[in-house]
Amino acid sequence: MADEHILSQEELDALLGNGEEGGEASLEGHTLGEAFRVVLRAAGEALGRLSGADITFAVTGVLDSMAAHELPAGAYEVLYAVSGDVYGRLHLYFEGAFVEALVRLLNEGEAGDQDELSEVLGEAMQVAGGALCEALTDLLSADIAVAVERTAPFDVEEGAALPADAVALQMSVRLGDMDPTSGYVVIPESVAEVCVELIMDAAQGAAEDPEPGEEQPAAGDTPLSTPVEPRGKSAVRSREKESATFRPAEFAPLRSLSEEPGAADNNLDLLLDVPLRVTVELGRTTMQIRDILELRKGQVIELDKLAGEPVDVFVNAKLIAKGEVVVMDEHFGVRITHIVSRHERVQNLK
Numbered sequence: 001m002a003d004e005h006i007l008s009q010e011e012l013d014a015l016l017g018n019g020e021e022g023g024e025a026s027l028e029g030h031t032l033g034e035a036f037r038v039v040l041r042a043a044g045e046a047l048g049r050l051s052g053a054d055i056t057f058a059v060t061g062v063l064d065s066m067a068a069h070e071l072p073a074g075a076y077e078v079l080y081a082v083s084g085d086v087y088g089r090l091h092l093y094f095e096g097a098f099v100e101a102l103v104r105l106l107n108e109g110e111a112g113d114q115d116e117l118s119e120v121l122g123e124a125m126q127v128a129g130g131a132l133c134e135a136l137t138d139l140l141s142a143d144i145a146v147a148v149e150r151t152a153p154f155d156v157e158e159g160a161a162l163p164a165d166a167v168a169l170q171m172s173v174r175l176g177d178m179d180p181t182s183g184y185v186v187i188p189e190s191v192a193e194v195c196v197e198l199i200m201d202a203a204q205g206a207a208e209d210p211e212p213g214e215e216q217p218a219a220g221d222t223p224l225s226t227p228v229e230p231r232g233k234s235a236v237r238s239r240e241k242e243s244a245t246f247r248p249a250e251f252a253p254l255r256s257l258s259e260e261p262g263a264a265d266n267n268l269d270l271l272l273d274v275p276l277r278v279t280v281e282l283g284r285t286t287m288q289i290r291d292i293l294e295l296r297k298g299q300v301i302e303l304d305k306l307a308g309e310p311v312d313v314f315v316n317a318k319l320i321a322k323g324e325v326v327v328m329d330e331h332f333g334v335r336i337t338h339i340v341s342r343h344e345r346v347q348n349l350k
Contacts, residue, residue: 029062031169031196036169039135044173050124053103057183063168066186071154072096072164076118078125079150080132085142085198088191091163092125092153095181098173107343114153122151129138140198159214165189198349238321279314280323280334310337319344 040057049053064070074096083086100111103120111117133146163227169185187195283303295301305311310322313334323334 006012028119031199032167032187032192033062033169035139035195036187038139039132040171041184042131042135043128047124047128048103050127050191051102053105054174055102055176056174058172058174059169060172061170063170066162066166066184069168069184071172071184072182073349075154076121077150077152077154078121078148079189080129080145081147081149082191083147083226084144085192086136086140086144086194088188088194089149090146090191091166091184091185091186091188093186095183097178098151098175098181098183101175101178101307106317108341110343118151122148125151140195141202142198145301162186163188167192182278247290276315277317281312281314282325283311 037059040059044055044057071093072095076094076099078092078094080090080092082090097242099117099121102124104119106120106124107116112120129146129148133144136142136146137144163186166186166188169187171185173181173183175181261349283305285301285303288303289317308324310324311334312319313321313323313336320339320340321336322338323336326333327334
């Protein structure tokens with residue numbers, strides 16, 4: 001595909017049944033494989049930006065089911081909940097070697113125990129899920145939300161089972177210089193059917209649009225055939241596209257910082273006077289409405305922090321440090337004792 005969100009004519013022919021012959025299952029598999037090739041690439045790029053490494057997810061095959069395939073020992077499952085115009089779940093499976101290497105990148109070189117691996121993986125895949133959601137929304141022309149529901153080791157011995165009645169996409173997972181590992185995306189049949197229907201609607205509308213330069217019928221001429229009008233939201237978007245004019249965005253060329261010593265410092269100087277709200281949180285608690293209505297002067301509210309425990313320092317509602325309360329003349333102050341690590345910052349990404 002020339003553009004990551006535009007199907008070529010050959011791919012459109014295949015989606016519409018004008019290319020290779022095949023049954024319903026092969027058409028569905030081809031459609032989902034082509035769609036998720038774009039979607040997974042976007043998710044891999046988002047993980048790459050988060051970790052600072054080159055990460056790619058590439059679809060390498062379509063399986064009718066996972067019945068004849070077994071996940072390697074130590075594999076992890078990422079369960080996405082999908083809502084909106086498409087409702088259901090997506091199951092992603094990764095080898096343990098990839099998960100451990102990714103977590104080490106995000107956790108300052110430490111992998112941690114199994115619980116920490118699952119926790120950091122979940123936060124990272126939430127970021128990837130944002131890119132996945134955006135790509136799916138673009139591709140399907142639909143309103144979709146994607147959120148991580150669970151990340152955990154996949155252990156068949158403990159009763160875990162791969163989803164039945166699903167289309168499985170096999171993928172190659174690359175992280176930096178590591179040897180490629182395998183992964184799978186398992187799409188339940190109910191989700192697959194809705195995705196295929198939306199893709200086919202979008203492909204049908206694209207195939208019926210005239211090519212640039214194609215002769216248009218004159219005013220008052222009767223077309224030889226009546227185009228198929230897309231249904232629902234596709235029709236609205238189709239009418240919006242007809243009235244819009246698009247052109248490539250133009251940007252000034254970027255200059256290398258190496259050619260202008262001190263340019264980075266000058267750019268940073270522009271932000272030095274921007275005010276930020278710094279908040280120190282002593283502690284929190286949860287109370288019922290009846291207890292709040294009964295508050296009286298002099299009453300003591302117990303917080304969740306212990307005496308002497310560090311307080312949290314927030315900048316614009318983001319946790320950046322911890323410290324201890326001190327008194328400066330007649331004012332309270334905070335002595336910084338700890339700056340949050342990169343792993344802790346990842347945990348705060350939501």
